């Protein structure tokens with residue numbers, strides 16, 4: 781299993797509004813090998829807000845297929861960084877990937 785994270789650095793006080801933009805699925809659920817998604821707001825960050833989108837996949841190749849797809853492009857067509865639109869609350873983003881060594885769900 782594989783995890784990909786997108787970390788958003790946001791203007792202070794804007795995290796809740798950004799998190800709400802993730803409530804409705806925009807096609808990722810149709811991609812082969814996509815399993816789970818979490819959207820988190822990091823606690824105890826003082827100067828800015830931080831939101832992470834964590835996606836879990838069967839394999840890295842499934843994530844890469846999504847990145848190359850029109851589904852990804854469409855889900856991001858209204859997304860702007862501050863460098864593209866000064867009114868956007870999104871200062872920047874950083875992507876991290878992980879190999880999942882172990883996963884347990886208590887159910």
Ligand code: HEM
Pocket residue numbers: 784785786798801802804805806807808809817833835851855856857858859860861870872873875
């Ligand atoms: C270029 C940098 C990126 C920014 C600023 C960004 C920000 C956003 C925002 C604000 C949305 C909500 C859509 C909307 O409001 O219209 C969204 C959708 C999404 N983003 Fe990104 N994103 C970026 C790249 C990525 C990357 C690389 C990943 C994965 C690691 C990712 C994961 C997701 C997911 C899972 C969704 C929901 C897609 C769906 O439901 O089909 N994003 N993104």
